[in-house]
Amino acid sequence: MDRRKRPVNAYYLFSEAHLSLKKGDVDRAIENMQRAMALDPQSAYLKRELAGFWLLKKDTASALKLLDDVLASHPDDVDALILAGRIHQNLNQPEAAIKAFSRVIALDPSQQNIYLQLGGMYMDQEQYPQAKQVYGQLVQHFPGAYAGYFFLGRISAIDGDRKAARAYFEKTLTLEPDLVESRFELGALHEADHNYQEAAAAYADILGQDPDNIQAQMALGQAYERQGLKQDARQIFTSLGTRSLSDQAVVRVLVRDYLDARKFDAADTIIQGMLTGGADNPDLNYLAGVALDGMGKKNAAIAQLKRVAPGSQFFQNAAVHAALLYQEMDKLQAAVDFLLDTIEKDPQNPEFFLYLGSFYEQMETYGKAEKALKDGLGLDPINSRLYFRLGVVYDKWGRKDDSIAAMRQVLRFDPANANALNYLGYTYADMGINLDEAEQLIRKALEQKPGDGYITDSLAWVFFKRGEYEQALPLLERAASLVPDDPIVKEHLGDVYSKLGMTEKALQSYRHSIANGHSDKAAVEKKIRLLTP
Structure with missing residues (x-):
């Protein structure tokens, strides 16, 4: 028969769809399967097939919609339940996946692999009693399923029943020596x-x-x-x-x-x-340093980390780790001296200049911090971390315009950097300038870190600077609940309470700010005196 005269029916279009798929034309396959479904709209089989095609396109939403349609009219369709469960599992939607897989084994206990998937999901969720029940069902239906006994052993070990665990593991070895x-x-x-x-x-x-x-x-x-x-x-x-x-x-x-x-x-x-x-293996020296640090033996750890030579894959990690250990021990000058020596060995690594600059910053030698960070930028001119640290140094140094310029460089190279967005927005708010832009920057930062108390405080501070105290208050109360020990947030909350005439709450917040170690205790005490009769 002439191909052009073949009857166009659902089966024909189904076949054409699979031919297109074999040729690698997924779009054409989807088109033909959709035409087949139009001729047989009640076919659960066609919908499942099309769902599989959508998955090849990574369109999980379309695939799930089709499977939901199938399950609405055929709730006991095992194949649709399996496919839907696997999609939910891949989308990290464990509750929906568990519900689908549980229904599968209730309908069809012969689905051996589904027991393993369902049990594994319960294990991931640390729902061990449910996992134990599933694996128990597995070995009941499939006595030779050694994986079921293995996981029953794992669960028994977690439960502290080592005798039962040993019995299960020994059982696996009788099945799979x-x-x-x-x-x-x-x-x-x-x-x-x-x-x-x-x-x-x-x-x-x-x-x-x-x-x-x-x-x-x-x-x-x-x-x-x-x-x-x-x-x-x-x-x-x-x-x-x-x-x-x-x-x-x-x-x-x-x-x-x-x-x-x-x-x-x-x-x-x-x-x-x-x-x-392997005494000449610098990788082992690095691992020894990590282990000793974990044991609380910081000096011994530093000694091992210093033995890691520049040729090692761990040289940068070892050097930074040793420097940070000096910092933890309040030996900042030793950290600086060590990094200067490290830079002589590897002068082309911007990471070392980043940490050197941060240590100088902590020592409040801002000129040296600026030079170290700029030296790092000379090696890596688009390094947003170096620019961010430089902006912080300028801010502490009182060079607000330079700080703003550095933070804008961070956002030039990393537009979604939540820390820089917040830092720049808060700087504007604290200075009382560019408040609309400040709000936009901080809201963008909150999109990246929606539960961040410091960023929430920054947004509240924009409203405070506008005189919109009623809008600032709930934000500051939320910020104080997220970071309850931060003295600046407590001070800000006190400022808003004070503006709203809530004197007792303001005094309480100021006192908490001082108790939590506010860096300018005298300024907060002055606010307390102004509110105290």
Whole structure:
């Protein structure tokens, strides 16, 4: 038959849609599927297919609308529920996704993957009783589903029932003997029971399957260390230290399993052992510094961080970290001296000038701060962070016009920078100029940070400067609830109460401002005296 004379029906258009899809023409596929739906508007199948096409276009709104139409007339359509649940899951709408997936397994208990998705969502939401129920249903319907037993073990461990957890993990190994995740979990349970010999056996089993498993090597070394088998532990750690010189995976495992998990003592034990086999590895010196800082040993941390050479991927992080540790210890001059020495080693890094400038700012040596920040801008002329810090320095120095110019540069390179928008807007408000522009700037900052108490205070201050005290009051009360210990916000709230004749509340706010450490105590005390008979 001549193709041009073929009857145009829903099936024909459906076929054409899928042919277009195979050719990569998603728009044409959608057009043909919509024409097919026009001929068969009640077809749930066609709507589901079109929803899938919309997802290829990343148009989740159109896909969900179609699925809602399907479910309105066919509430038990399992395929539509699955697709809708996955869309809600991808959109981070857990309640809607959980509702859809729960309906799926109620209608069709054979949907094994949906149990896992639903259980996983409950786990993400830390709704462990619900997750336990779902995984229990999974293993009831699918006795060989080792993943169900694995997560039941995880939940039991979270609940503190280590005996049940061990039973579940051992069950997974009867179903899937090569599952290393269960052996790690068993090892951790044995460690929690201080049964380090059994823990070592679990980690050794993993290494029997996978001799290069870095995670298992570190855990086994720890288990040996805790048994007092220091020579065995040192042998493993030394080998890992040598390996770290050529294999970045060692560093990644250390960071993931120990430093990110805030297991600083364990990390320090491992790293110190590794340094005997990789003493010239500056990456390990950096990680040692992080671990020691986590343990509260700041001087020892600085000593390790200083050993990180410029060639290391962590050189910048190490230098900044060490400088900040000096700052935390109120040794600003040491921080400055250290950064000056660091800049000699790496003079092309603007980040070092940023921190150098901030330390000079804290020391109130604004000329040196200006020079350091401008030197950084000489290396990176569009660095908005450098311009912001320079604007703050000028403001503290009393150079308002220069501060405004610097903040405008920040917004030139980073128009949505909430801190700069607020800083410039508040500066205008405090000076009593450009109040309409100030309001626009601050409202734009609030779009970026809608719950920010300081920005809310800035907006209130615009209204205060206009004499619109009734409008300023609720904003300042909200700001004071968001940052209840800020002395400036308390002072501003007192100013508004005073203007509205609410003397007792004004006095209370001023007293709170002083109690919270207002930098100009005398000025606030003067306001109190003016209100006191």
